[in-house]
Amino acid sequence: MKHFTKLAIAAALGTVMGTATVAQELYTPNLAYRTGPFAATGIPLMNGQADYMTLLNERDGGIGGAKIDFEECETGYSTEKGVECYEKTKGKAIVTQPWSTGITLQVLPKTNVDQIPILAPGYGFSPMADGKVFQWAFNVPSGYWDAADMIVQYLEQDGSLEGKKIAFLHLDHPYGKEPLPLLEKLAGEKGFELLPIPVGLKEMQNQSAQWLQIRRERPDNVVMWGWGAMNAGAITEAVKTKYPMENFIGVWWAGHDADLKLVGDDGKGYKSISWSFPNQDAPVMKELKERVFDAGLSQSNAEEMQGVFYGRGVVMSMILSEAIQGAQKNFGTTEIDASQLRWGLENLNITEERLEELGMAGMVPPFSTSCANHTGHSGGWMLEWDGSKFVKASDLLKPNTDSYADLIASAASEYATANAPWAMNEECSATN
Incomplete structure (x- = not known):
């Protein structure tokens, strides 16, 4: 099993920069909802997200030598509170994770001005797939x-x-x-x-x-x-x-x-x-149990950790960590800023081989992003309840994105017009 340890990443960065620099922290706040009418579903997702970042901090010393500050700001799934959390955290954040579609829609125009990338895995406004128009928003790996x-x-x-x-x-x-x-x-x-x-x-x-x-x-x-x-x-x-x-x-x-x-x-x-599957045989799940749960560093429980939503939270934080690592390598710095993270999110390449290296094979389909494609359109599996758990009931399904590309483009254009003046990535074409 190949793992990018703290020393390995620091050495790689040192090659690029001539010397290895160590940052103090990467601030990646999560607008969580552990309370309110949606708490039952929010809690396992937040636990999965937080536990993966804790694993990286404990096992690797963070990402590229920088510890991750995965602070939660509680919203209760309230749009009003979500906007308050965004304003509270945006000063030093390199990313915002708004969660609800309602909060996402409210902070979307703000992030275009503040130049902070939105990471909304599997949720939010579907036309965010158009990276030229929504240059600061990402709904990887698959949209509504x-x-x-x-x-x-x-x-x-x-x-x-x-x-x-x-x-x-x-x-x-x-x-x-x-x-x-x-x-x-x-x-x-x-x-x-x-x-x-x-x-x-x-x-x-x-x-x-x-x-x-x-x-x-x-x-x-x-x-x-x-x-x-x-x-x-x-x-x-x-x-x-x-x-x-x-x-x-x-x-x-x-x-x-x-x-x-x-x-x-x-x-x-x-x-x-x-777009995710709780593969209990994945090595990362064993590491989470041993290094995070058994060490008393998790808010989760043994039953929850076997579920779909906990595993999905783990995948979400993996996506963010891969974008951070890619940006660190590209820009030759450990302590990246929000603009550099945007580049990392636009250049994700989550292959089968990379998932094996991460110990996450079978937990998410492979996908990649680009300046024009901010969703990745990974596809997904149909899961079926067998009476005690969800099991895969289909081979990988892939969306027919060509059939609604015009719908994405027109909706994105309408949004930009309605919110004019709207800054776009003019260097981005439909093919890159």
Whole structure:
């Protein structure tokens, strides 16, 4: 197993700079939500993220000789508090990790002025894929429109969708509405009826009205864009109303083990598209247990560490650490700034070989980014609940990004026009 240890990275940097310099810290704050209505899903994600950074600090002395300050600023998933956290942390941050799509949309114009990269793994505004327009925003390794496209692809494996009805059960929030433009486009192209069914924030735990509508409409499939308590509420209602679980598919934020454990065997067949997988045999998971959990440096627990969301948090911090390391090597400095990290995020190359070196094989599909491509479009796997855990139910699915490239471009252009004057990366073309 190859690992980039503190000494190895310092030596590499020393070759570039003529001498190895050691920075004191890299400030990478996380706008966390361990409290509020979404805490049940936020906690394992935050724990996975924090534990991976703790592993790097403990095992390698940080990244390139610089310790990582992974301070959390609690938002409770509140957009208002999220903006406050952004303003509080932006002074010395090299990145902002806003979490909710609502917070992302609010800080997006600010980061373009403040020149701080947004890292929003698998969430946020889908047109952020256009790196020329959104030069400071990254939603790697896969975006919401990618997820919607892959779900439709998966449904098509059973035959044409012509004449079928697909209910879209979604949180009535910017996050829940995010895939609608592409789903509406796909409905028109493929001939299925799209039935949007919103769930208000106050209805998450009592969805009787929504599931009454589903029983009445009898859709061929239900696609869920849920989060937090909404997911558990929907899954419980589906079981209660005897909706066929094999026809029920969620986005990656609706694939949380704890939600399905509430119904156990009754949830068999429920699926969730996912760009990550909790590979318990991955060497990094063993190291996290030995160096972080067993050492008393984690807020997690043994059961949580086996779940999808904890593993996804680990992958998220790996993506950030790889961008930091790439920037350090390119610029010949350990203590990189926000602009240099942006370069690192634009030049990610997460190959199968690199995942092996990191001890993370099978935990995320390979992907790469560029100045024009800030999402990576890694694709993902369809995961299925087997009664006790999520297992892979498909080979790797890849989004048909060419089919909605025009939609990304037009939405990005509309955003820039609406927020004029909007600074773009004029040196970036569609091919680089």
